[in-house]
Amino acid sequence: MSTQGATHDFGFEPNTVVQEFYWDEDVDPSLRDQIAEQIGSELVDEDYSDMVDGAIIWWRAEDGDVEDLTDLLVDALSNLENGGQIWVLTPKAGLDQHVSPAEISEAAKVAGLSTTSAKALGSEWSGMRLAARKRQ
Incomplete structure (x- = not known):
């Protein structure tokens, strides 16, 4: 469950607050550490x-x-500052518990989010970056 030394830029700025949902024993601790370091x-x-x-x-x-x-x-949007972003991390295709990007995109669209990018995150996780619309 490691990123095997790869460093990923999640786009979070220093001195910001990032909220985590659905943490469980299967998450990749090195990805969490990278975000905390950023x-x-x-x-x-x-x-x-x-x-x-x-x-x-x-x-x-x-x-x-x-x-x-x-x-x-x-729910995640309710606490999100203007211009904030959300990453949905899911097991990679072919692994148990994988969720298709189409499902994530559909949920994002209904929630009022835009899909901005997707990337492989280590050997077991992939991520889809979602952006919130600016509040007036």
């Missing part, structure tokens, strides 16, 4: 109630369907 602090959990600058969601097929992911994205 922001200069630990990630906050899903119970955090103040505004945040970004979010990561560890999402697996067993976590629910498109509607469940849509609901979670709406």
